[in-house]
Amino acid sequence: MASMTTEMKLIDMERKNISFSVEELTNIIDGSREETAIRRRVEHIIENDPVLKHKSLLHMSREERFTESIRRTVYFLKTLCPRMGWTSQSREARYFERALKERSFVVHSGAFVPSMKSFGTKEQAEKWHKLAANLNIIGTYAQTELGHGTFLRGLETVATYDRATQEFVINCPRISAMKWWPGEMGKSANHVFLMAELVIDGKKYGMHGFMVQIRDLTTHEPLPGVTVGDIGTKVSFETVDNGFLYLRSVRVPRENLLSKLAQVAPDGTYTKKASDRLMYGSMVRLRVGLLGSEVVMPLSKACTIAVRYSAVRRQGLLDPNKDEVPVLNYVSQQHKLLPQVATAYVANFASKQLIKMYVIFLKKVDSGDIEQLPELHALSAGLKAMLTEQSTMGAEILRRACGGHGYSYGSGLPFIVNRMLASCTYEGENTVMYLQCARYLMKCADKARDKKLTGTVAYLNDSSSGVCPARTSDDFLSLNILMKCYENRAKCVIQQAASKLQQKIRSGLPMHNAWNMVAPFLIRAAKEHIMQYLVETSCKFVNDLTCSDPVKKILTQLCALYALHHINNSPGDFITNGCLNSAQCDIAHDTEVYLLGILRPDAVGIVDAFDFTDDILQSCLGAYDGNVYERLFEWAKEAPMNRTEVHQDSYQLLRPYLHKGRDVLEGAAKSKL
């Protein structure tokens, strides 16, 4: 790859025309110049470590990948981290995920280890936490069952207290009750934090957490009564042994009930010690946490790949008298790519604001104040649903925008999309999340009649006219006008859903039926509330930002593009509620197209600012230097099918027929001579 290819020259030219400081934007994305430096240091060390250095996982079988990922993770946790002095508390920790790309024991470290402290007494935490943190036991969080996911109260696994032996007897009463899906449970874990219905003397006490050993500590064989294994191929997560666990009369000592919230005395007396609402807190934590690593990061990667490739992929004649042009020059292509780039920025800013809010909440919890929990629960549920949905769809749009090559794993995009798809289902299925958010909104709408609302729903108080004053494209570039549009729409739609619900109840339906009948409207209300939050939060973030003018301009345009794109994509509720009229919708459309043209020259810079190294991107199409075609060719040549020129197994099946063809063709050739 000595001389510069046409593609390399093209991307080089793009970079010469960037109007702002890419480094400054990178620092804003990271949070500060210092954070960028720490992140780069972690990435540099990991990328250059001889053991962790990239080895293409794509050409391995699933089992090879599974083992290789464990090898890397164990090395990372037990060798590299101690050597560097990195712990899960150190500032470097937040960049491990990004730099390592694939790692094992994410559930172990992210759910099992912290649950010792969240659910255990001080004594229990002391016993288990250190063992778990040191990989001396491997555990997982065993909650979902074959027949039950999001609906916690429906779980069927039972832990019955046996007073005689002071043990809990754990049973999955039917096949559908077996634990199913927990990551790392199939082959790795020898312990599980198990959620089961506690039963004492025939009385049910609801879901409780138990520490259950499932594999022998010496041989790693499953213990008696335990049937455990891998649940088979999934769309992605090849390196994770999501598992099934079927327990039949498995006994654990009384001390293995994690007893911070409730305890069982030797004689079977049950004592409640703290509110179950704390359990919601840990759900909120998981949902807040996943937005960065499972939504913002992969979407930003996909944007980087698709924009860079579109800058070098020449196809078609825009002007019939000139040469082929990069597809990025087509408005239809900009219309696919740039709104997704805007989404990546908006999601980044909004999820950062959510984390800030969560940190403040945690401080309040320490002083016993959990008043904000319902708001935070609703917001994190809704944001989780909306951002996973939008980003997954965005990544798929970007994948398709890369044409045929987007379908090849060499593009790096299928890996990203397939993994993101799961985020729409895990940690709370999205529809359920919207409905939980809507439940909070309906309560707020109710309250708003005689009380002033605060926080993220304060806009529901506003009784000013909902008519948008915009008359020109310039007006529609104003973030204040756009914020107001979204506020007005959300307010109307929430009120509308509330009145539909009331109407059904007044007509005599019981609440649960009424709720079911208006579910599609409730979901819409939740979505439009969250859209309001996203537009407002990101616009305010950008408004308040101290930075250079060119960067401010780009970020303002990205926020406007995000808001306009979603107005134009579904103007329905803006119009029917009188927030916008037809003429304004027409201007909004034109303004979006105008913005695409304005952002086009900076597109490569805007994705460069995400600052992914080639090693992290793992994409032939997205590499920094633009040399896409040579990379794809090199990548393809490594495919296992190309180990030999002739694929013997399949060829043998065809050989007799092909030899007959040879005889005909060569016979004909001879007779011709």
Add this chain to the structure above:
Amino acid sequence: MASMTTEMKLIDMERKNISFSVEELTNIIDGSREETAIRRRVEHIIENDPVLKHKSLLHMSREERFTESIRRTVYFLKTLCPRMGWTSQSREARYFERALKERSFVVHSGAFVPSMKSFGTKEQAEKWHKLAANLNIIGTYAQTELGHGTFLRGLETVATYDRATQEFVINCPRISAMKWWPGEMGKSANHVFLMAELVIDGKKYGMHGFMVQIRDLTTHEPLPGVTVGDIGTKVSFETVDNGFLYLRSVRVPRENLLSKLAQVAPDGTYTKKASDRLMYGSMVRLRVGLLGSEVVMPLSKACTIAVRYSAVRRQGLLDPNKDEVPVLNYVSQQHKLLPQVATAYVANFASKQLIKMYVIFLKKVDSGDIEQLPELHALSAGLKAMLTEQSTMGAEILRRACGGHGYSYGSGLPFIVNRMLASCTYEGENTVMYLQCARYLMKCADKARDKKLTGTVAYLNDSSSGVCPARTSDDFLSLNILMKCYENRAKCVIQQAASKLQQKIRSGLPMHNAWNMVAPFLIRAAKEHIMQYLVETSCKFVNDLTCSDPVKKILTQLCALYALHHINNSPGDFITNGCLNSAQCDIAHDTEVYLLGILRPDAVGIVDAFDFTDDILQSCLGAYDGNVYERLFEWAKEAPMNRTEVHQDSYQLLRPYLHKGRDVLEGAAKSKL
């Protein structure tokens, strides 16, 4: 699986409540009672054939699957078909695809073999056709290149005529010029039908088709100058060796230019013999053909799986005082599933109408009349784009509607979705397709001013008022009213796009720039034209159908649901153009929810009518008997990771740490004793 599980009882009950004859509906879907019988016979023979009988491909490596698929295909073509007297002309042929699930040599049979007759002279066809049809040569259609897909004129491969030897010298001048993607090219094909720029004495003559031998007829090794191989992992199509082909000074005799459309004399004289427009005809054929097998069938499968599973999957309490209910009882779930079921029916009826139109067109072509080609080209391009897009999105909605299990390959859904995704890109990338359709529409809009339009654009003549008369839910259940709504919207949006285009041109922009600037509006115009076609065609099909009242009722409701769902999903253009007002939109929403409730009791029957055997569905969630959980468990147990209880390779990495944990835990236990 002796006694009936709860799930089996649930689906049994569903079937007892079906209001119509499932068999009658199946016959309508198939076309007639006789067609159903032929289809079932083919399926029965293939499912019970000892060689073809299902063997789970999912737990095989890609290479095992590749070889297994070739083994089955060769057996099918060379043993079973001759035994049964089946040929590609026989009526049974249209059901091979469905019954076989995965087969090899689809490009060979579907594109290479017919191209001998389409592009070759009678003599050439005689030489090559029989060899290819008998698998005595394996070929593929080598058109797309690493750097070029849909834009045909950009292809870079060159065939230069050498008068001295009467040969063509074929070269890929740069890496991006190598052929890339053709199915079956990587390992199987020993010939390709190659599209290359013909050059004689330095003059370019455009794209022509050449027969090029690429592998040795005896050893199957690549010939000198040929670099060929598999392009690596893709999202799906594991059994297809999509390939790359890099040709450097490869010589083929003059006779290998397929010369039906043009020929080169020994002295290099070039003669055009027929119109290139005939090439469009073959593109239309491929696009018409793929809708049934790659859109309607997989979407129908996904519907079957998701609806059946939703009928047995109990989760959550609708009424807090009662038992858990099947998720199909939730309106939010119905709102995900039933519109996709409606889409499967609409796509079925519309693609059948398109085939009818194409057959009539072919008859006219025989008498030299190709007047209808532009209309058919535009329609097939737009329908290909719209139906692949809608169905792919629909299948993904259905996959997510199955919760976590939808992410497992055991559900059968990832296999369906991953394969469908490709259809949005192959045979013409969807955005390009919409724009080609729009080009035709813009010409029509222009013509409509002084000429009466006929055929699929005739509605553009109509100058009646666009205001919808609907005032009640009953009105919105009328197919005539719905058809009119879509007509009016399409008419307005097409006229709007045309006037935006004119405006840009009047402002002084050259046509190509104007076209680029308004591309998003042109795409919308094409989409809404196609939606109009889909709604009208399917409604008319149902209106004209002779069948029992209950079946008529169901089909009418499905058409109405389809039309209403898309109004409610994007009411924007209906409102801004004055086709519907806010109050009507509100009624349309309520009517959709009402329809969901009406269709709910028949949902299982409506998907049963697609008549997929368990063997064809390949889904633990979608099997006819509803016994989902035992099937998932049985399937998971077969996963390669479960061959041994302890996964030794990964366990060895953890053992030292886990043994330390054992020492701590057992030490503690001992000291306690």
